Amino acid sequence: MRVSRRTTLAGLVAAPLVAPVMSRAAAPDYTITPTPVADGIWMITGADEGIAFDNGGAIANITVIATPAGTVLVDSGPSLRYGQRLKHVAESLTGRSVVRVYVTHLHPDHGMGIGAFAPEIVAALPGTIAGMSRDGQGFSDQMYRLLGDWMRGTDLALPGKTIGGDEEDFGGRRLRLLALSGHSAADLAVLDEQSGTLIGGDLLFHDRAPATPTADLARWRQSLAALDALGHKGAIPGHGPYDGTGRQAIAQTRAWIDWLDTALTEAVRGGMDMVEAGRMVIPEQLRNMASGRYELQRSVSHFYPMLEAKLLPRVDQS
Amino acid sequence: MTQASIRRNGVETRYPPDPLGSPMWTYHAKTVFGEDRVSFDPRVKLSMPDLAENQHCFPVALDAREIGDVRRMVIMADLNPIPLAVDYRPLAGAPYLATRIKLDQRTPVRGAVQRADGSWLVHGGWMDAAGGGCSAPPASRVKGDWAQHLGEMRGAAWPTGPDGTARTRILIRHPMDTGFVPGIPTYNIETLSLTSSTGTVLGEMDIWASVSEDPAFTIMPRAGMGERLAIAARDSNGRDYHASLIVGGGL
Numbered sequence: 347m348r349v350s351r352r353t354t355l356a357g358l359v360a361a362p363l364v365a366p367v368m369s370r371a372a373a374p375d376y377t378i379t380p381t382p383v384a385d386g387i388w389m390i391t392g393a394d395e396g397i398a399f400d401n402g403g404a405i406a407n408i409t410v411i412a413t414p415a416g417t418v419l420v421d422s423g424p425s426l427r428y429g430q431r432l433k434h435v436a437e438s439l440t441g442r443s444v445v446r447v448y449v450t451h452l453h454p455d456h457g458m459g460i461g462a463f464a465p466e467i468v469a470a471l472p473g474t475i476a477g478m479s480r481d482g483q484g485f486s487d488q489m490y491r492l493l494g495d496w497m498r499g500t501d502l503a504l505p506g507k508t509i510g511g512d513e514e515d516f517g518g519r520r521l522r523l524l525a526l527s528g529h530s531a532a533d534l535a536v537l538d539e540q541s542g543t544l545i546g547g548d549l550l551f552h553d554r555a556p557a558t559p560t561a562d563l564a565r566w567r568q569s570l571a572a573l574d575a576l577g578h579k580g581a582i583p584g585h586g587p588y589d590g591t592g593r594q595a596i597a598q599t600r601a602w603i604d605w606l607d608t609a610l611t612e613a614v615r616g617g618m619d620m621v622e623a624g625r626m627v628i629p630e631q632l633r634n635m636a637s638g639r640y641e642l643q644r645s646v647s648h649f650y651p652m653l654e655a656k657l658l659p660r661v662d663q664s
Numbered sequence: 665m666t667q668a669s670i671r672r673n674g675v676e677t678r679y680p681p682d683p684l685g686s687p688m689w690t691y692h693a694k695t696v697f698g699e700d701r702v703s704f705d706p707r708v709k710l711s712m713p714d715l716a717e718n719q720h721c722f723p724v725a726l727d728a729r730e731i732g733d734v735r736r737m738v739i740m741a742d743l744n745p746i747p748l749a750v751d752y753r754p755l756a757g758a759p760y761l762a763t764r765i766k767l768d769q770r771t772p773v774r775g776a777v778q779r780a781d782g783s784w785l786v787h788g789g790w791m792d793a794a795g796g797g798c799s800a801p802p803a804s805r806v807k808g809d810w811a812q813h814l815g816e817m818r819g820a821a822w823p824t825g826p827d828g829t830a831r832t833r834i835l836i837r838h839p840m841d842t843g844f845v846p847g848i849p850t851y852n853i854e855t856l857s858l859t860s861s862t863g864t865v866l867g868e869m870d871i872w873a874s875v876s877e878d879p880a881f882t883i884m885p886r887a888g889m890g891e892r893l894a895i896a897a898r899d900s901n902g903r904d905y906h907a908s909l910i911v912g913g914g915l
């Protein structure tokens with residue numbers, strides 16, 4: 347398999363496994379269990395792991411919203427098979443057809459299930475659609491490599507509807523659409539006005555270390571401030587458990603990226619190489635976040651060369 | 665595990681069996697170690713991340729300070745089309761070398777160090793990686809700005825304390841073309857040396873195109889606070905690159 351260069355420049359939300367996919371055996375079907383978190387809102391909790399054959403790539407949280415106009419989904423999972431199963435489970439749960447699928451951002455664990463839905467009901471921010479058309483093939487190649495048979499039939503699909511406005515009304519249930527950025531170049535957050543539930547996409551990580559393959563930490567901080575000011579009740583993060591306080595996931599995500607920013611800058615200034623930076627001590631107060639070491643090492647890969655180019659002085663004589 | 669020869673399956677071989685079970689072990693061992701004695705030793709600390717987030721830029725650190733009398737340090741990846749990455753001679757200083765390499769597929773990554781008596785100690789592990797680490801064009805080729813930045817060097821040296829060495833980091837802008845991208849011939853930094861203010865060569869290395877684009881090295885030559893170190897590198901087109909930095913200065 348020839349992998350495009352973008353595959354690794356953009357990275358994946360979860361990274362290569364330690365062991366490659368050896369088995370070509372058919373994968374079992376996904377188990378999708380929605381949990382009610384507010385009136386007419388269910389959360390499907392992703393596995394608290396990286397993308398791996400054992401979890402079929404189902405690591406991102408998915409939200410189901412029942413509205414008078416039909417069922418709304420926020421994110422669609424990693425594969426066609428997941429999307430199909432999700433559609434069946436969500437429609438059985440609410441008794442109404444899926445009328446809208448939002449894709450929060452370009453990463454494949456959130457958006458590669460959209461092939462199960464008619465393109466015209468799949469909506470995303472313009473920057474997300476641009477990102478998916480640019481990086482989608484690379485993501486797809488890596489997902490096939492990691493997940494094998496789980497991916498069967500999954501073709502690269504793009505959302506057919508570009509989000510322009512800042513809200514959508516589904517028979518009286520109004521969803522506010524917030525166009526933010528920082529985890530990626532375009533991150534959609536959705537606020538259900540009826541229940542006060544915020545669906546944060548990957549701007550929010552809860553009890554799990556944030557992933558940074560396409561991150562801009564300064565913008566991410568601004569987006570977190572915007573979310574903090576919303577006055578919502580509970581929050582559904584992109585990864586990790588439901589946050590009933592609505593504030594904890596925001597605070598945790600901010601604490602991690604603030605630390606990361608400072609720690610990597612200090613590592614470069616102090617003369618550490620990349621291996622050492624990936625092994626630095628994670629502060630006590632951040633150790634409750636799952637996959638911390640894994641995400642730190644990924645973040646070193648994402649940011650270190652850029653920081654070195656910024657912080658280390660020119661020494662050539664020309 | 666040190667021995668002149670081992671009889672295995674009725675075939676005489678002078679290398680111990682590879683704990684990593686690499687299909688290329690004996691082949692590479694012949695090239696790198698020749699007639700020298702070889703053993704596997706965990707005191708050769710080869711550190712790398714738990715995952716290859718970017719197979720074009722995979723960090724590796726080789727630390728042989730526990731062994732002491734080291735005269736050569738080699739970093740290699742068995743299943744890369746260019747298996748050798750760096751061959752470093754720490755002539756004066758501590759045996760430490762960190763760099764970044766390309767990974768073309770799942771492969772053993774090894775560090776090997778040669779002691780003053782000529783024997784080699786080896787350690788390493790398997791690392792999984794997506795394909796194409798050596799066969800994709802470097803970012804600066806795709807962007808098209810490689811020539812504008814060619815040879816730009818960044819770096820600094822930090823005094824590291826009682827052993828009188830300075831942690832020295834050197835980064836060079838260079839595409840490090842492997843020759844496996846159609847239409848782009850091999851073009852890489854081949855040698856780098858570090859010289860003290862009195863003209864003593866403190867360390868020198870041979871470098872292959874399996875080292876990542878814009879190579880980065882961390883070494884620990886003997887050098888005191890305020891000392892000026894001169895760096896000279898040459899690429900496969902015979903182009904020379906020079907830099908100088910002062911220990912403890914300028915960051």
Ligand SMILES: [Zn+2]
Nearest residue numbers: 359451453548
């Ligand atoms: Zn993401």
